[in-house]
Amino acid sequence: MVSQVQDALMDSFSRVLTKLAIFLPGVVALLLAVVLLALVGAGLAWAIRAALTRFRFDERVGERNSAGVSDWSPAHSPSLLISRVVFWGCVVLGFAIGVSAYDAAGTSDLAPFILPYLAHSVGALIILIAGTILARYLSRSVLISAVNARLNYARALSLGVKWLVLIFTAAMVLDHLEVGGRIVEIGFGILFGGMVLALALAFGLGSRDIVARSMERTAEKATPIDRATERNDTPRSVRHF
Amino acid sequence: MSTTTAATEMRMESQAAGSSVSAQTVICLGPWYADASQDALQSLLEVLQLALGSNAASALIAYPVADPETPSWHHDGLQLQPYQALSKLHTLSVQTAESYLSLFEIMRTHDATCGMLLGAEAHSLSAAAIRGLRDAVVTRNADLAVPRYSLGEHDGLINAALLHPLTRSLFGVRAAFPMALDYALSFRAAERMAMSAQHQTTAGQQDGLLWPTAEAAVSGFTVAEVTCGVRDVPHPSSTDLSEILGTLAASLFTEVETKATFWQRTRPVPPMLSIEGAPIERVPTSPVSPEEISELVESFRIGYGNLHELWSLVLPPQTLLGLKHLSRQPAESFNMPDALWVRVVYDFVLAHRLRTINRGHLLGALTPLYLAWVASHILNSSDGGNPPEALARAFEADKPYLVSRWRWPDRFNP
Numbered sequence: 013m014v015s016q017v018q019d020a021l022m023d024s025f026s027r028v029l030t031k032l033a034i035f036l037p038g039v040v041a042l043l044l045a046v047v048l049l050a051l052v053g054a055g056l057a058w059a060i061r062a063a064l065t066r067f068r069f070d071e072r073v074g075e076r077n078s079a080g081v082s083d084w085s086p087a088h089s090p091s092l093l094i095s096r097v098v099f100w101g102c103v104v105l106g107f108a109i110g111v112s113a114y115d116a117a118g119t120s121d122l123a124p125f126i127l128p129y130l131a132h133s134v135g136a137l138i139i140l141i142a143g144t145i146l147a148r149y150l151s152r153s154v155l156i157s158a159v160n161a162r163l164n165y166a167r168a169l170s171l172g173v174k175w176l177v178l179i180f181t182a183a184m185v186l187d188h189l190e191v192g193g194r195i196v197e198i199g200f201g202i203l204f205g206g207m208v209l210a211l212a213l214a215f216g217l218g219s220r221d222i223v224a225r226s227m228e229r230t231a232e233k234a235t236p237i238d239r240a241t242e243r244n245d246t247p248r249s250v251r252h253f
Numbered sequence: 254m255s256t257t258t259a260a261t262e263m264r265m266e267s268q269a270a271g272s273s274v275s276a277q278t279v280i281c282l283g284p285w286y287a288d289a290s291q292d293a294l295q296s297l298l299e300v301l302q303l304a305l306g307s308n309a310a311s312a313l314i315a316y317p318v319a320d321p322e323t324p325s326w327h328h329d330g331l332q333l334q335p336y337q338a339l340s341k342l343h344t345l346s347v348q349t350a351e352s353y354l355s356l357f358e359i360m361r362t363h364d365a366t367c368g369m370l371l372g373a374e375a376h377s378l379s380a381a382a383i384r385g386l387r388d389a390v391v392t393r394n395a396d397l398a399v400p401r402y403s404l405g406e407h408d409g410l411i412n413a414a415l416l417h418p419l420t421r422s423l424f425g426v427r428a429a430f431p432m433a434l435d436y437a438l439s440f441r442a443a444e445r446m447a448m449s450a451q452h453q454t455t456a457g458q459q460d461g462l463l464w465p466t467a468e469a470a471v472s473g474f475t476v477a478e479v480t481c482g483v484r485d486v487p488h489p490s491s492t493d494l495s496e497i498l499g500t501l502a503a504s505l506f507t508e509v510e511t512k513a514t515f516w517q518r519t520r521p522v523p524p525m526l527s528i529e530g531a532p533i534e535r536v537p538t539s540p541v542s543p544e545e546i547s548e549l550v551e552s553f554r555i556g557y558g559n560l561h562e563l564w565s566l567v568l569p570p571q572t573l574l575g576l577k578h579l580s581r582q583p584a585e586s587f588n589m590p591d592a593l594w595v596r597v598v599y600d601f602v603l604a605h606r607l608r609t610i611n612r613g614h615l616l617g618a619l620t621p622l623y624l625a626w627v628a629s630h631i632l633n634s635s636d637g638g639n640p641p642e643a644l645a646r647a648f649e650a651d652k653p654y655l656v657s658r659w660r661w662p663d664r665f666n667p
Binding site: 149152153155156157158159160162163164166167170251252 | 405407408409410411493494495497498551552555556558559560563610611613614617618620621627
């Protein structure tokens with residue numbers, strides 16, 4: 013009996029060691045690939061940033077595109093944005109290579125599962141970033157336009173636009189990651205449709221008086237550039253330009 | 254884009270070559286007079302004839318046409334030369350980069366020593382005003398002659414609040430209207446303006462705005478200010494105040510950024526010639542109703558309630574505190590101190606340079622603050638001058654703040 017227990021233990025020990033011997037090189041290869049590609053990415057990012065700085069890329073982009081890339085970039089520097097994209101691209105590539113190497117070590121079939129998901133995750137991340145930036149940009153645009161049109165509910169309008177875009181983005185991200193399946197589609201459909209219906213009802217029924225009064229006030233209070241010429245009923249005397 | 258510009262220049266040169274007679278003065282009419290008939294030009298030609306007098310024979314009046322085959326013609330001793338229009342009508346009816354390019358090309362072709370740009374509704378200028386602008390360049394040897402129009406106290410408020418004081422404090426040119434409708438330029442000033450215009454057109458900004466007084470200051474040119482009396486000012490095609498303010502502020506802020514190395518150094522204020530063209534008139538202004546003032550104040554309050562977070566990205570805490578106090582003032586005693594408005598403008602100039610937020614958003618967020626200044630100006634202006642002298646002095650006094658923050662934007666700023 014003692015010998016049987018001893019055999020079982022030895023077998024188990026041997027199996028674990030064998031698995032570890034197979035598993036460890038894969039993990040080391042994965043880590044090595046990530047670290048190596050991260051180092052390559054850092055080097056590339058540094059070189060690209062140095063080259064772009066030398067060619068005054070930020071200033072050129074700023075001159076040609078005053079409302080574009082610069083505003084989205086970290087520290088308002090498009091060259092920093094490009095160098096970071098290159099760095100993280102290399103890290104993701106290293107991870108993909110590492111996963112393949114891990115599979116090649118013979119432990120599992122992770123690569124066919126992880127690699128497409130990794131690609132989807134990168135896509136989803138890009139959608140998330142773009143959606144967040146777009147939501148901020150649109151909400152600010154709406155807020156400023158509404159304030160300059162003297163709408164008292166400017167902030168509510170701006171928040172509405174922001175959350176509409178964010179919800180839309182979240183639904184797209186989940187759909188891209190294939191999380192939730194049809195629940196996301198149905199949930200988004202209900203939520204979005206519900207919001208549109210609520211707005212329609214608000215305008216059509218519940219808030220029609222408020223909306224009418226507000227629109228009337230807006231039309232009355234809009235600030236024309238040349239008040240003297242535009243408002244014949246009540247003569248104005250301020251001329252801005 | 255540069256090939257397009259070169260092609261249009263070649264077309265203009267070939268068109269002008271057919272009638273390249275020498276002229277001492279070239280008067281270039283802008284796109285408002287495109288394909289104008291003799292009848293449409295009649296009233297302007299009468300004024301020009303009076304203004305030029307015996308010099309009419311040595312003057313050339315260029316007006317834009319679409320058809321390159323249009324022949325030149327004469328009218329009571331005035332020579333009219335069509336040129337192919339490069340520029341389109343700007344929404345603000347002001348001179349664009351293309352206008353300066355056209356003027357210089359015509360001046361070069363005709364060996365002119367003086368070039369004049371006349372803006373929309375130039376027929377409302379008096380002959381004395383046009384003569385004064387021309388004489389400033391021809392007889393007083395100025396490089397740039399800018400008009401000083403007689404305006405009502407509540408007219409041209411964007412100029413009074415922003416354009417005049419900012420250009421004066423930074424570039425040291427005391428001209429009342431840095432963005433005028435009419436100018437007279439010497440050949441070298443026209444050449445300089447054309448160079449600057451070329452930069453804009455090659456960058457695809459054909460309707461970009463130029464700031465002649467800033468260019469003159471940087472180039473060390475002599476500037477003359479000519480009193481031009483009352484003039485009809487064309488209405489902008491856009492009725493959106495935010496758009497107009499944004500267009501002008503964006504152009505001026507960019508100019509400030511481009512010429513930062515010039516204005517950061519302390520220089521003696523260059524002398525400016527003051528020439529009397531048409532006599533200065535006091536334009537009667539009708540009183541502004543309390544309802545109008547309340548609307549202006551209300552616009553600011555709505556802005557304060559909604560844009561506070563956005564402003565806090567641009568303005569330092571002390572300025573925000575000032576705006577907070579301002580938002581609590583009743584409309585009847587609403588008073589925005591000059592120092593507060595100066596800080597607001599300087600901080601917006603800095604934010605424009607640093608791209609703290611999107612530039613379109615930044616300029617849009619300036620509108621409620623500008624309306625607050627307008628309300629305060631209407632209620633409290635006492636000197637009656639347009640543009641107000643006290644505000645210009647406040648801008649000059651606080652210039653070290655802008656210079657300091659321009660150089661060290663990250664330094665602690667309470």
